[in-house]
Amino acid sequence: MNLIGKKVRIRAKNRIFEGIVMPSFTGNFVLKLENGYNVGFKEYELIEVVEESLPRGDVKRIEHKEGLPNIKIISTGGTIASKVDYRTGAVTSQFTAEEIVSEVPELAEFCNIDAELLYNILSENMKPENWVELAKHIYEALKHYDGVVITHGTDTMHYTAAAISFMVSTPKPIIFVGAQRSSDRPSSDAAMNLICAAKAATADLGEVGVVMHATTSDDYCYIHRGVKVRKNHTSRRDAFQSINARPIARISYPSLEIEWLFWRFRRNERELNLNAKIEKKVALIKFYPGLSSEILDFYHSKGYRGFVIEGTGLGHVSTDWIETIKKIAEDSVIVMTSQCLWGRVCDRVYDTGRYLLKAGVIEGEDMLPEVALVKLMWLLGNYSLEETKKLIKKNFVGEIEPRTDYW
Ligand code: ASP
Numbered sequence: 001m002n003l004i005g006k007k008v009r010i011r012a013k014n015r016i017f018e019g020i021v022m023p024s025f026t027g028n029f030v031l032k033l034e035n036g037y038n039v040g041f042k043e044y045e046l047i048e049v050v051e052e053s054l055p056r057g058d059v060k061r062i063e064h065k066e067g068l069p070n071i072k073i074i075s076t077g078g079t080i081a082s083k084v085d086y087r088t089g090a091v092t093s094q095f096t097a098e099e100i101v102s103e104v105p106e107l108a109e110f111c112n113i114d115a116e117l118l119y120n121i122l123s124e125n126m127k128p129e130n131w132v133e134l135a136k137h138i139y140e141a142l143k144h145y146d147g148v149v150i151t152h153g154t155d156t157m158h159y160t161a162a163a164i165s166f167m168v169s170t171p172k173p174i175i176f177v178g179a180q181r182s183s184d185r186p187s188s189d190a191a192m193n194l195i196c197a198a199k200a201a202t203a204d205l206g207e208v209g210v211v212m213h214a215t216t217s218d219d220y221c222y223i224h225r226g227v228k229v230r231k232n233h234t235s236r237r238d239a240f241q242s243i244n245a246r247p248i249a250r251i252s253y254p255s256l257e258i259e260w261l262f263w264r265f266r267r268n269e270r271e272l273n274l275n276a277k278i279e280k281k282v283a284l285i286k287f288y289p290g291l292s293s294e295i296l297d298f299y300h301s302k303g304y305r306g307f308v309i310e311g312t313g314l315g316h317v318s319t320d321w322i323e324t325i326k327k328i329a330e331d332s333v334i335v336m337t338s339q340c341l342w343g344r345v346c347d348r349v350y351d352t353g354r355y356l357l358k359a360g361v362i363e364g365e366d367m368l369p370e371v372a373l374v375k376l377m378w379l380l381g382n383y384s385l386e387e388t389k390k391l392i393k394k395n396f397v398g399e400i401e402p403r404t405d406y407w
Contacts, residue, residue, distance in 0.1 A: 004120055007051035012044035027125075062101050064112050069146040069202040071111045073100060074137055076130075076160075077121040078153025080179035080190045103183065104191045107198050110256070114145070123153025123160070123178075128377060131163035132276045138168055139274040147173040147201030151194070154178035154231055154239065157210060161226035162374040165208040165397045169273035173205040176226065178212065180237045189213045189237040196221035196251040203258055207265040207397065209248060213237040222247035225262075227371050227399035230341070243341050244366040245401055265398075279380035282306030284373040286339060287317045293324035305332040305385065306376040309361075310369040313338065315345035316352045322359050329360025333380070333388050337364040337372050344404045362392055365400045375399060 003021040010017050010031070017039065019031035028040035075081045097115040101108050118137055119130065134150070141148045152160060161176045168174065177197035179190035189212075197211040200223050208226030215238050224242045233239035246262040281304045285295055296307065307328070311317050315336040317325075325334060336356065338345050344366040347353030357363070364372045372392070379388040395402070 002117060003046075003049070004117070006049050008049050009047040010041070010044045011047055012041045016047070017044075018050065062098055062108060062113070065108075069111045070144075071113055071147050071149060071198055071201045072141040072145040073097070073113055073115040073149045073151065073198075074134070074141065075115065075117045075151045076119045076123075076126075076134065076153070078123050078151065078155075078157075078178050079182045080151045080153075080177065080194065081120060100194075104194055106191075106195050106254075111146075111198055111202055113198070116141075121153070123156040126153075126156050126160060128163070128278050128280050131160055131167070132278060134160065135164055135167040135274060135276040138164060138174055139272070139276075142168070142170060142172055142174070142272055145172075147175065147203075149175045149177060149194070149197045149201050152176050152178050154180060154212075158226075158229050158231060158240075158368075159370050159374055161208050161210050161229065162368075162371045162399070163278075163378070165226040165399070166375060166378040167274065167276045167278075168208070169270050169275075170208070171206050171268045171270050171272055173201045173203060173267070174208045174226075175200045175223070176208070176210045180213075180235060180239060187237075189218075192218055192253050193221060196253060196256070199251055199256045199258070200249070203249075204267045205248070205264060206267045206269045207248075210240060211251070212240040214247070214250060218253055220250050220252045223249040223251065225264075225398050227397055228368070228401075230368060230370070243368055244343070244404075245398070263398075275378075275382060277381035278377045279306065280377065282308065282373060282377045282380060284308045284310065284369055286310040286369075287312060287321075289318070291317075293317075293321040296321070296324050296328050300328050300332065306380050306388075307332060307334045308364070308369055308372045308376055309334065309336050310339045311336050311345070313340060314343075314349055314353060315347050315361075315363060316350065316356070319352055319355060322355050325356065325361060326359040331385070333376060333385060333392060334361050335364045335372050335376060335392055336361045337367060337369040339369070341368065362389060365393065366404060367399050371399050 019033040022030040030040045097113045175197045177193050181188045183190040209223040210229045214220050214222040228245035231239050232241050248264045250259045283299045345363045347357045
């Protein structure tokens, strides 16, 4: 049961406590007590919910407007999702459709919104299990809505977007959105990103996109392909960039005009389908000068059979790794990507690369290391090892661009 924002009575540490349940990013159960203090508990027993939800000032009921597209917003947490009134403890923002629309009224001008709070976690706490659960919720929502928007922390948004890209074959837009600055700060990007994301969710698009600020001004957002995007700055509002691809579209603000910039899956081009199985024992290993190949043995001994290496340059590790790679490749898939990020792996230029290929390494083309990781998890969850070795080089959803270009 999701208790956030509810007033509850619990038993913990042999005492009874009453207070409002706060969002917690640590895994502890946090209560705001009557005296204003927050207390965290590792273990507790719920006695009762005293008040279902707190009175929420000026939140109005929204009317459903015939003829407008219907969008489902699924909140998973992160900076964009939560704004807590620390005085009262009330969770005031972006959990119900009414709250979202009273915070961002522009949304009601072009779509009908329904909302669901799935998680309230920072995205560094996302796990593959969460991707699977989210995929199921998105799949259900797509049966009834014209598009889905997922609000998400920015740190690992591109991992989740990649996972959903592989798990859900979609005829409609699935749009991830986050914010670099929370909505209580003057420089917040939350509202504009959300408006552009909702617009993208109504568009002629049939794939997973990530919508974020394209520049440091409030002039337009990009729709990035979910498998070609990465967070490349810790704090700038235009931190997200398409890599080895162009952004799919530009959405001007505040006109919300969409200009298509790249090829895309159109609305209704693909059938709705869910394939959310995943193998978690896949490792992403960043090579650096001096790193011992024992790291491969370690993971292998723990049962890992999928490896993505973030190699140097065109896709290299030092030659003293080759014997270990040869041994491990006998019953594992080893994919080479590049820590350069931009460009394509090619292990046929230098001797090292040629030895690696001989030892069983598979070139990851121009895939981002994180995307290759998620794809390998998904493939190993659904196919045999031998099939996976072939399918890792197959382009499923635009994760591999056939041509290398100077994007
Ligand atoms: N660390 C946060 C997260 O990824 C940052 C954010 O929300 O943007 O959830």
